[in-house]
Amino acid sequence: MIKSSEYLRVRYSETDQMGFVYYGNYAQYLEIGRVVLMKKIGISYREMEEEGIAMPVRDLNITYRKAATYDDEIRVDCEVREMPESKMLFHYKVYREETILIEASTTLLFMDIATKKLCKPPQFLLAKMKPFFS
């Protein structure tokens, strides 16, 4: 299993008039969570795109338990529980101190940027991930 944690502070722009973080903005927090997880295994998502592989999102699922508010410090925990085959599954929990705010998962695919076609996960990704699963 691969795990990562990242701390973020809620921005004013992320709130809505209900006084909470707008429900769609959590997608940004999840994106940051998985980028940090990938950095942990030695992969820069930026370089991956520069190498010609993008990772479009196929599925997004979020359950909202408590609302985050402006200036909260939140922690985005991210996990990958298995080696990717055609898709890569990320699990997330977002906390404010001990309080769980949301639980989420996303499935990402691999796409060859030049052809815009789906493809297999690149070897350099698999090679970096393997040590975490043996």
Add this chain to the structure above:
Amino acid sequence: MIKSSEYLRVRYSETDQMGFVYYGNYAQYLEIGRVVLMKKIGISYREMEEEGIAMPVRDLNITYRKAATYDDEIRVDCEVREMPESKMLFHYKVYREETILIEASTTLLFMDIATKKLCKPPQFLLAKMKPFFS
């Protein structure tokens, strides 16, 4: 059943460097879809909040099939298939012409804004919805 459709045009700000609409921005399209559905049954979400009832999102699920791109005209179809009890379930499909882009669902709760406590759906909402289900 209650159904609604709304046409939107993709904004430049909604794209990301992959050249597609950023995956989190579809949450905004869904929000517009359900506001339009509620207007169809004679409920202004704005007035509902002014009456003291907000509808926070409890669950969000999206499956992404095809990507929307800048300046696309897209159609957000929204459906409510049953009367709400403690929660209200919305189903969505977003199209560009005949092509389905995403399928989604959200579960929304009812919250008393003054107390920030969950509550039952207000009577004026149930009264407006009933004719659609008999």
Add this chain to the structure above:
Amino acid sequence: MIKSSEYLRVRYSETDQMGFVYYGNYAQYLEIGRVVLMKKIGISYREMEEEGIAMPVRDLNITYRKAATYDDEIRVDCEVREMPESKMLFHYKVYREETILIEASTTLLFMDIATKKLCKPPQFLLAKMKPFFS
């Protein structure tokens, strides 16, 4: 002079916890205003990028007079007062009914997407604009 108007409805996601549209979100409204102005002269900004010319923003100036709130219908008026040389200047006023909400201006440049270098305005743009200034 070239003038255009476009009506928009404020989205929930565009508000912040002050209960108003977040100040940075007006940039999106301005972008829509200028895209509509360009459509009026027969230019699709999307096609312009497909032709290899992008228009990055060089300067943005906004004076905020009154706040827009959720579900407001607002009107984005946009004007171009002179033929572009190296830059193209847009003036904007955003209204809710008779009330002016913001006044703004932006200066845009022309960039060759392939080389990422600044360039002159393309001939097809100048040709379409000329009739408005004679």
Add this chain to the structure above:
Amino acid sequence: MIKSSEYLRVRYSETDQMGFVYYGNYAQYLEIGRVVLMKKIGISYREMEEEGIAMPVRDLNITYRKAATYDDEIRVDCEVREMPESKMLFHYKVYREETILIEASTTLLFMDIATKKLCKPPQFLLAKMKPFFS
């Protein structure tokens, strides 16, 4: 004079299809810059709103020199050069290493949240700021 600096990393969601940070998203960076400056003088903007004073933006001016791209680490420098009377003026420069990306300024007003009327800067703010200007 009061000065602050804050480091941020550009999010994927902040880019647009040109491959750069969307021009409107810099407003969020500026907001973070001024919140950090205020923390430096011992004022939490969150607490200020809880005390009943909001600071709506009156003017925004940005000159874009170079574009920020995904995953860039950027530094938001913020300065206040004089004690506020009815308004408070912030100056900003945003850098990626030694390269200046944008220069900006904003004028903010003070608003009594209860009455939604403009007001004078609160005494606790002036008291905290004074030592920096003597």
